[in-house]
Amino acid sequence: MTKERLYLFDTTLRDGAQTQGVDFSVEDKRLIAKLLDKLGVDYVEGGYPGANPTDTNFFAEDPGLKHAVFTSFGMTKRAGRSADNDPGLAAIFESAAKACCFVAKSWDFHVDVALGITKEENIETIADTVRATVERGREAMIDAEHFFDGYKANPEFAMACLKAAIDNGARWAVLCDTNGGTLPHEITRIVSEVVKEIPGERLGIHCHNDTENAVANTLAAVNAGVRQIQGTLNGLGERCGNANMVSLIPTLLLKPEFADRFEIGVSLDQLKEITHVSRTLDELLNRAPDRYAPYVGESAFASKAGIHVSALLKDPATYEHVPPESVGNKRRVLISDQSGRSNVLAQLEAAGIDVDAKDPRVQQLLDEVKEREYLGYSYDGAEASFELLARRALGEVPDYFTVDSFRVLVERRYNAVGKLVTVSEATVKVRVEGQKLISVGEGNGPINALDEALRKDLGRYQSYIDEMRLVDFKVRILTGGTEAVTRVLIETADKSGERWFTVGVSPNIVDASFQALLDSIIYKLMRENAPAPETKRKPTLKAPASS
Numbered sequence: 381m382t383k384e385r386l387y388l389f390d391t392t393l394r395d396g397a398q399t400q401g402v403d404f405s406v407e408d409k410r411l412i413a414k415l416l417d418k419l420g421v422d423y424v425e426g427g428y429p430g431a432n433p434t435d436t437n438f439f440a441e442d443p444g445l446k447h448a449v450f451t452s453f454g455m456t457k458r459a460g461r462s463a464d465n466d467p468g469l470a471a472i473f474e475s476a477a478k479a480c481c482f483v484a485k486s487w488d489f490h491v492d493v494a495l496g497i498t499k500e501e502n503i504e505t506i507a508d509t510v511r512a513t514v515e516r517g518r519e520a521m522i523d524a525e526h527f528f529d530g531y532k533a534n535p536e537f538a539m540a541c542l543k544a545a546i547d548n549g550a551r552w553a554v555l556c557d558t559n560g561g562t563l564p565h566e567i568t569r570i571v572s573e574v575v576k577e578i579p580g581e582r583l584g585i586h587c588h589n590d591t592e593n594a595v596a597n598t599l600a601a602v603n604a605g606v607r608q609i610q611g612t613l614n615g616l617g618e619r620c621g622n623a624n625m626v627s628l629i630p631t632l633l634l635k636p637e638f639a640d641r642f643e644i645g646v647s648l649d650q651l652k653e654i655t656h657v658s659r660t661l662d663e664l665l666n667r668a669p670d671r672y673a674p675y676v677g678e679s680a681f682a683s684k685a686g687i688h689v690s691a692l693l694k695d696p697a698t699y700e701h702v703p704p705e706s707v708g709n710k711r712r713v714l715i716s717d718q719s720g721r722s723n724v725l726a727q728l729e730a731a732g733i734d735v736d737a738k739d740p741r742v743q744q745l746l747d748e749v750k751e752r753e754y755l756g757y758s759y760d761g762a763e764a765s766f767e768l769l770a771r772r773a774l775g776e777v778p779d780y781f782t783v784d785s786f787r788v789l790v791e792r793r794y795n796a797v798g799k800l801v802t803v804s805e806a807t808v809k810v811r812v813e814g815q816k817l818i819s820v821g822e823g824n825g826p827i828n829a830l831d832e833a834l835r836k837d838l839g840r841y842q843s844y845i846d847e848m849r850l851v852d853f854k855v856r857i858l859t860g861g862t863e864a865v866t867r868v869l870i871e872t873a874d875k876s877g878e879r880w881f882t883v884g885v886s887p888n889i890v891d892a893s894f895q896a897l898l899d900s901i902i903y904k905l906m907r908e909n910a911p912a913p914e915t916k917r918k919p920t921l922k923a924p925a926s927s
């Protein structure tokens with residue numbers, strides 16, 4: 381069966397820039413455009429030339445896309461003036477864009493209230509704008525704004541707007557659910573009616589996510605006949621965002637209902653880049669990646685429940701809807717009080733710890749995890765602390781150094797220029813192979829000061845930890861066992877980009893933080909194969925008697 385072509389139109393750089401808190405520079409735009417091009421999307425809509433200096437500059441040069449069509453956005457010409465005389469259109473036509481996508485009103489209520497013109501004038505603005513674009517040798521298309529609301533209110537007018545574009549040479553008329561309130565069954569019904577008059581290969585879909593149905597609505601529109609999909613990376617976009625390309629692309633390529641019928645510009649090899657693309661965008665925007673994002677989130681293939689893990693290890697298909705590698709993601713097995721022996725074995729194997737499945741220490745370790753979780757520890761987000769717990773149980777963690785004591789002072793005082801300041805100072809006394817070391821650290825808070833002091837001088841181990849940095853620090857007060865305790869989760873990173881998570885629990889926040897900081901340093905020393913001191917630590921769990 382020959383497959384039909386579906387076209388992907390990415391609007392991260394335009395609708396995505398309409399996300400609260402998102403602000404792209406020209407350089408960001410160039411980088412993302414290249415990323416999208418490499419991924420294999422068909423159109424990269426880069427913004428609105430003439431609307432602001434960033435977009436005008438971005439459109440001044442061709443970004444050198446190899447596959448995607450460089451596309452501008454803009455509104456149709458103002459009523460009452462010709463397309464040749466419209467300054468908004470002039471800026472778009474001066475740009476390096478090869479295709480132009482115009483937002484066109486298709487809801488009579490909007491024509492009346494927002495534009496204050498007649499329906500006939502609106503149709504004429506669409507027709508003239510498209511004609512002028514085609515005359516200049518550019519590919520023209522319209523985003524029929526509020527199409528679904530417009531169709532419900534006045535289907536004849538909504539259809540006339542689409543036809544004004546198509547009849548004057550637009551390659552695409554894109555049906556927009558601008559307010560994002562349309563539901564999948566309505567999309568199916570309306571698109572099925574539209575394709576009776578305009579062929580699906582001239583129609584696109586643009587859905588907003590205000591009822592969390594943008595992806596579902598997009599797929600419903602494809603099933604009903606449209607052949608262009610608009611969306612954004614990570615679902616960025618006005619208000620609640622747009623249809624998420626990062627969810628749509630894997631669905632189109634991996635789900636037989638779509639993969640067997642359609643072809644897209646992204647290959648299965650390119651699909652393996654999608655996790656990287658999604659995280660690169662977050663990195664660029666300084667946003668924490670959504671851990672729970674379908675396909676690409678860190679938790680998308682993370683299994684926690686013992687019953688899941690036990691089956692997953694027999695065959696991943698038991699609990700995975702697609703293989704994580706297909707989207708460049710990874711399988712993760714979590715450890716917690718929801719675990720069984722299978723979780724422990726999988727984690728040990730992932731950490732490179734060789735233990736026989738029948739070794740009684742596996743059950744002992746599981747019991748210890750459950751007991752510690754009851755006391756307030758949480759290992760499903762602190763894999764480095766779990767690995768240390770396991771290796772300590774097996775006697776594999778050297779006593780690199782010993783902390784004799786620490787002290788933290790918090791002082792509020794007037795400084796030399798008479799300003800009231802709160803300063804924190806920490807002193808840590810450690811012993812490294814018999815050598816006593818005392819370090820003092822200052823910080824904007826007690827934990828920061830403690831971290832500074834602890835990592836200031838570890839003697840022969842200092843070079844291994846020089847490039848560590850504390851990335852995140854989360855505190856929760858909870859009831860551990862029967863007492864109120866503080867749980868501190870610390871994320872640490874090093875220069876290579878590796879990140880690891882450790883946990884500490886205590887009724888005292890400084891003590892809990894200190895435990896997590898210590899775990900973080902010891903984990904790093906262990907990963908770096910730092911030389912062990914002469915004396916080896918005894919296992920905390922007894923090895924089985926040899927037979």
Ligand SMILES: CC(=O)SCCNC(=O)CCNC(=O)[C@H](O)C(C)(C)COP(=O)(O)OP(=O)(O)OC[C@H]1O[C@@H](n2cnc3c(N)ncnc32)[C@H](O)[C@@H]1OP(=O)(O)O
Pocket residue numbers: 428430431432455456457458459483484485494495505525558618
């Ligand atoms: C559905 C969408 O997401 S559309 C998103 C469009 N993107 C943006 O708005 C972001 C960039 N926009 C901008 O920088 C500015 O809005 C500009 C430069 C485009 C226009 O700025 P201004 O001229 O100051 O107008 P302002 O933003 O206040 O109002 C929009 C004007 O466009 C008119 N307009 C809106 N849609 C259309 C359309 N499809 N065709 C013609 N005119 C339109 C409105 O009636 C309004 O006109 P008015 O000022 O005569 O009332």
Ligand SMILES: CC(=O)C(=O)O
Pocket residue numbers: 395483523524525526556557558559586588
């Ligand atoms: C064009 C567009 O972004 C919309 O109608 O939502």
